Amino acid sequence: MTTSTPEQALSGVGVLDKASLLLGVLEGGPASLSRLVSDTGLKRPTVHRLVLALERLRLLARDAQGRFILGPRLGLMAMEACRDHLVLSAEPVLGELRDITGASARLYRRRGNMRVCVAEVAAPGDPGPRDRVPVGAALPMNAGPVSQVLLAWERPDELYECLRGAQFNAATLSGVRRQGWAQSIGGREHGIAAVAAPVRGPGGRVMAALSISGPVTEMSSTPGRLYGSAVIDAALRLSGGGLHR
Template identity: 65%
Template sequence: MSTAASLRPRYESGVGVLDKASLLLGVLEDGPASSARIVAASGLSRPTVYRLAMALERLRLVTRDSRGRYMLGPRLGEMAVEVRGDRMVESAGPVLSALRDRTRADARLHRRRGDLQVCVATAEKPAGPGERVPVGAAFPMTSGAVAQVLLAWEEPDRLYEGLRRARFTADTLSAVRRRGWAQSVGERDSGIATVTAPVRGRDGRVVAALSVSGPVIRLGRQPGQAYAHPVIEAALRLGDLSGC
């Protein structure tokens, strides 16, 4: 049976351990995965997956989510984050903190880096249930409200290319463009709801996505109804402050 990893172009260096690590990371490009799923999707043996995952975790190239599944680690995102001279990141702290305090939810800023969505700034609640997402954490552009916002206003060729692997549809993105925000419930973590709005530059292009996330039990299964307005306001303020 074909897998997402087997359908993706395979890049080989000729160095066995690097090629095996590349296979493992390739599986995680589609989202968090258990060791059993990595074995099935990559064709690597279970002991090899275990050894590689442990080594990549020590290097922070792989990490684990709240359910113990492997996922792309923060170091990959950190290498893609352009902090120096990034006025939006420099301006994000107060805006995210105010949004966190207003909504009592974790507030984050994301940018797109190729096929990844990367967290570049965050203001999380100090304690309580939720999904910990450090600066530099990278996730595939295949699911969730952040991916929808970062993809919805792309040029047609990039939009349709992104949809080829996405778990949402063109109709989903059309609805996001129409209302100006996206929501997701349990798409990456079964207990987490997220609401996201676009941050636009001076030319009107979407340059980032601002989100709030929290337990579904508190934000609800239709979180956009209660949280879209404050998230949109914060995204507009951040766009004005950063002047990108």
């Protein structure tokens, strides 16, 4: 792994350059304070002061293990930056998919090593805290069917890098390409099932992932078999009728 150093920063504004180094490390996923120090080359007191300030600004947050992650405010900024025709046209498609399946329906875009929820139509009633992914939330790309769909059709050289530390492998992604959807049982949260399919843009390139999720008790232990076709059909509508394979 290449270690970033303060000398690589180019803006000339010291505090911004240092904050940028920290955010750059976290683009690759959660990191402890010690790792942020080692990867940036910054002094520990400086890193500690900056991460606390960035956390107060909601530019950083912490995961369940206390590691630093990109914060919800960055997800909201990313959502605004990529707000386009796809996002604006997603709500009715998500609503119909929710009505068909009874599950929460969401649209995700990839941003570096993160997947950002850019549109959501929640399931009726209270989905419970484990199945809440608000618009603007940024999650790592190392687990779950959404990540698998966003990565399955990537170039082999980029895919090799993305699979480092992932909870799935190349064989898993081969299966996703073959069937056109991905599924998980408890992949992101215990007791939650999910199914995702690719949304394609011009030239057939995967530009987003459409997913549904809900309790395993309602979606069963084989959600892909039950709902894969419905999710693919909805993704095709957002793709403008493009092929999903």
